Amino acid sequence: MSMTGQRPVLVFADLGALLQSLAGSVPGLWPAIVRGGQEEFQCEPAGDPKEEPSQAKAFAVSVLAEDESDSRLNLVSEALRAGLRDLGLRAVTQQYAFSGVQFSSELVLVQLCCRQGGESQPELAWETDCPKETLRVLVLSEGATRQVCIEGHTWQLCSGEGQNCRPGTSGGQGTAGTAGIAGTAGTVAGRTIGLVPGSGALLYADGNVEALMRPVLLFDASDSTAPTDPSTASATEGPRRQLLQPSGNCGKLPLGLSAATSPMDVAARWLAESGGKVLAFTGAGISAESGVPTYRDAGGLWLRYNQMEVSSLPGFVRDPAKIWAFERDFFQLLDGVQPNAGHKALVELECKGLLSSVVTQNVDGLHQAAGSRVVCEVHGSEVHAICLRKGCGRRCELAGVFAADALWGTEDPELRAELKAQLHELQQKCRPGRSSPTDSSEASSEGQSLPSLPSCALDSSSSSSASAPSSSRSNGVFSPKMPSPRETLEDSLFKVPLCPFCKRGILKPDGVYFGEPLSRKVLLRSLRFAAEAKVVLLVGTNGNVDPARRLPLLAKRAQGARIIEVNPKSTALSKHADLRLMGPSAELLPELVRRTLGSQYAQVT
Incomplete structure (x- = not known):
């Protein structure tokens, strides 16, 4: 026929x-x-x-x-x-x-x-x-x-x-x-x-x-x-x-x-006509196609580990050595994982001047590894660590932390007392009644240009707390019951990495933990990109995690942005999408970019 x-x-x-x-x-x-x-x-x-x-x-x-x-x-x-x-x-x-x-x-x-x-x-x-x-x-x-x-x-x-x-x-x-x-x-x-x-x-x-x-x-x-x-x-x-x-x-x-x-042709035309105001909002799905296990799906990390022990501030304060044992397993899990064609397609859009930024909930660094230059990691990075010592606070790569010559633990009583004090200070950040830390200079310089930003987003703690019990919330901020430090903390301090720069600070993975506030600087930057976007590529996210899930909706409200969802299945945000491309992002995004760059409407740089 x-x-x-x-x-x-x-x-x-x-x-x-x-x-x-x-x-x-x-x-x-x-x-x-x-x-x-x-x-x-x-x-x-x-x-x-x-x-x-x-x-x-x-x-x-x-x-x-x-x-x-x-x-x-x-x-x-x-x-x-x-x-x-x-x-x-x-x-x-x-x-x-x-x-x-x-x-x-x-x-x-x-x-x-x-x-x-x-x-x-x-x-x-x-x-x-x-x-x-x-x-x-x-x-x-x-x-x-x-x-x-x-x-x-x-x-x-x-x-x-x-x-x-x-x-x-x-x-x-x-x-x-x-x-x-x-x-x-x-x-x-x-x-x-x-x-x-x-x-x-x-x-x-x-x-x-x-x-x-x-x-x-x-x-x-x-x-x-x-x-x-x-x-x-x-x-x-x-x-x-x-x-x-x-x-x-x-x-x-x-x-x-x-x-x-066809939907693919229409989506390509929208990208081509965006004037470089395309925001890519990505979730675990795009990384899963590279072999990174998602957290909540079948076979995910939260089925293999107790998330409150290995990804929360209380867990880190109580037993930082257990956290770092998990991080070593996670780092080995990422060994050999490479960006896929979906990551690379977004890089191509950015290089042609059509994509303004990638806002991602992922913590694996695959967007940067693919070559993306403007990336907002709203949930932090699990391939980096940050020093907790006041006056330092420097960031380093986990590859160096797990290197053979890295500095782990100490027998110096004075330094061990300093490390305990750093953990105690960290513990205070998530006690009930404490608000998320803010920087008034950042708010005045970046917040004023953003149209009617949702206050719930600016005041929110870690979006990962969406899966925590409701009884653990206080004034919209996740406030878990803090355990008293155990006697095993003394032993744990022998098994944690120290800052390679100051040599006197305990390192914490730079992902956003349960009970930990989102970075205000990263969040404000993400909000700005969302408020300016004319098209949002919604890639591989289930749309269940606050406050990050609000960003595409902010773009739609602020600029009437069109939302193109790329996902093999329906999600909590599907009803807000103007078009849905259903399938693996590693297959669909390269084809979408090919048609976009070949469109007569494309204005590439």
Whole structure:
């Protein structure tokens, strides 16, 4: 089944799914179709062949169904008419062909076709006299396997509960090849789409796929181990398989489902037109693609360690040696981890003058390792340490801390007393009633230029405290019950690193701990970038951690910034996104940057 033109193709697993979409199960779908379909068509006159063809603005919807009765098609026809009438448009329904139908202004032509399967007609085909930019709607039958080609992209489509949905096989009422299958991030060889009953998919001409109503399964045609039931597949089964969740993009495209547009193209245009005011807000997901385990997901660090013992100020004061044992394990975990293509794509955007900054919740330093120059680490850095001694406070890399010649522990009674005093001072910072430290000069020089900043963000302690018990909060600041220093602290001081610069300060990892205030300087800088942003790239964050999660919303409020979410799954911030690119950031960001820099709207430096 081959089509010409560039308009997207709608595929439904069954007529019920099509009817469900008409009933509004996909918000904005049909308005987007009409909004994007106002094309100029040359129409043959219905009467005397000597008459001149007429020009009119109209949009044609061609619905092709198989193995269904005319009564069901009539039901679809009535639903289409009602839906179009709600949009203020009149519809003309012509079954099987367009010939002899006169267009008039603001008419939507609906073509309904039915083809019976069987040996004589193994494949489906639309009428050849459809206008080039007709929107094609394909309705599959139970267990069918079909192949659709458009603009050089080919998809193998499988419907039903999956018994025939295996790459490279035939099933139902036809056969399908496997060459040139396109995926979610451009042209990817060997992709098949599995549709369970009640689901649908939108196939864009650039090779992108969008799930409708229910998840659809994408997997590689060369993978013989692909599951046969899309309803039970998991997104974590392997790199060749992906469970694509509905994103809702189709109803948000500014120009509707018009020719040569897709969510990826629209996002690229927004970046290109931003004037260099793009903010990348990143979370654990982008690092997870490099092999860094996330904290809360399956296999995360908080399932292997007691977070309040190894990532809190009380834990550090009580037993700093345990903290540093954890840090050594974490440092070894990062050994060999490299920035991925997603990190590098952000660097390319920055080098071209389109990205103003990266604001990250990550503590692994991968953005800097990739080459990003402007990075705000709102939760600090676990690849650096900071000296706690007053008058020093210098920062050093953990690589040096764990070097063979590093200075660890001391037997000097005077120095050990100093180290205890430094820990005691640290303990006072998170006692109940103490507010977050502020710098009035910073507030006056940086805060005044920021429009109506949320005070909760400026006064917040560590965002990691979002997972702490509510009873441990006081006036919005996390205030854990402080343990009394144990006698083992004397032994612990033999197993902690000392500052390589002053030689008399105990080192603390520079990540923001539970109960520790965020850096006011870093937070104010992040707020400024957010307040100036015209586009926010929301990459790999679940949006559950305050106050960092408020930054994209501040950008939307301050400048009306457009939010582009890049994530394989839905998050707490998805409802605020203007567009969602669903998939791994290491795959999607390079393609997005490629299209952005190739856009006619790009103003690069």
